[in-house]
Amino acid sequence: MRIGAHVDPTDPLAEAAARDAEAVQFFLADPQGWKAPKPREDADRLRAADVDLYVHAPYVINVATLNNRIRIPSRKLLLGHAAAAAAVGARGLIVHGGHVNAGDDLTVGFDNWRKTFAYAADSGGFPLPILIENTAGGDNACARHLDALARLWDALGDYEVGFCLDTCHAHAGGEDLLGLVDRVKAITGRIDLIHANNSKGAFNSGQDRHDNLTGGTIDPELVVAVIRAAGAPVIVETPGGTEGQAADIAFLRGQLGPTA
Numbered sequence: 001m002r003i004g005a006h007v008d009p010t011d012p013l014a015e016a017a018a019r020d021a022e023a024v025q026f027f028l029a030d031p032q033g034w035k036a037p038k039p040r041e042d043a044d045r046l047r048a049a050d051v052d053l054y055v056h057a058p059y060v061i062n063v064a065t066l067n068n069r070i071r072i073p074s075r076k077l078l079l080g081h082a083a084a085a086a087a088v089g090a091r092g093l094i095v096h097g098g099h100v101n102a103g104d105d106l107t108v109g110f111d112n113w114r115k116t117f118a119y120a121a122d123s124g125g126f127p128l129p130i131l132i133e134n135t136a137g138g139d140n141a142c143a144r145h146l147d148a149l150a151r152l153w154d155a156l157g158d159y160e161v162g163f164c165l166d167t168c169h170a171h172a173g174g175e176d177l178l179g180l181v182d183r184v185k186a187i188t189g190r191i192d193l194i195h196a197n198n199s200k201g202a203f204n205s206g207q208d209r210h211d212n213l214t215g216g217t218i219d220p221e222l223v224v225a226v227i228r229a230a231g232a233p234v235i236v237e238t239p240g241g242t243e244g245q246a247a248d249i250a251f252l253r254g255q256l257g258p259t260a
């Protein structure tokens with residue numbers, strides 16, 4: 001089982017080494033901005049590295065929304081990030097499930113997701129797995145609660161779609177971590193990546209506030225149990241910089257044992 005961290009994008013491989021990480025996740029552009037990613041000069045080195053790479057798409061992307069001025073550029077930006085992530089040899093592009101505005105029909109939001117994959121298919125399809133991530137907050141989210149996730153997966157039935165399970169988002173979003181992997185897999189059939197984070201917010205608080213694994217409101221053993229059940233690679237998106245994340249990675253290795 002490959003374990004790593006979300007790191008600064010300047011030199012992801014150095015960040016991996018500093019944390020003794022076997023995987024890293026990073027951004028290819030400002031996560032709060034709409035700028036398309038630029039080609040990276042270290043693309044060859046990244047592709048050849050013995051570290052598994054994941055790219056997280058900007059937070060501004062919301063392909064589900066009924067607002068054209070957000071949805072249309074979101075689709076374009078997602079495709080741009082997919083191309084750029086594939087160019088560095090990433091194993092997946094993680095994107096949040098998104099939401100519709102209050103009063104808008106979530107059914108249209110799910111169909112907008114389907115249209116996003118259809119739009120990508122028109123230009124040959126996404127060049128790497130797209131991993132849709134569950135989110136913590138909002139009343140109109142596509143991937144906060146499992147009933148919504150099931151409708152999203154129904155809408156995307158024709159397409160190859162991956163899933164990234166964030167333990168902080170699930171807990172804060174109101175989904176019990178106990179037995180969660182089985183309930184998710186019954187819907188998605190797969191979990192491609194675990195975002196292993198503890199939560200500063202309480203259960204069902206809707207707050208997206210990550211904490212280190214042995215802090216926060218989640219029993220750390222539950223996070224470990226999720227990872228074990230999923231059998232998927234792990235990225236910690238926890239605070240504390242190099243030291244804090246290295247400690248979280250070491251904690252997981254200690255809990256998961258040498259066979260992990």
Ligand SMILES: [Zn+2]
Pocket residue numbers: 133166195237
């Ligand atoms: Zn996450």
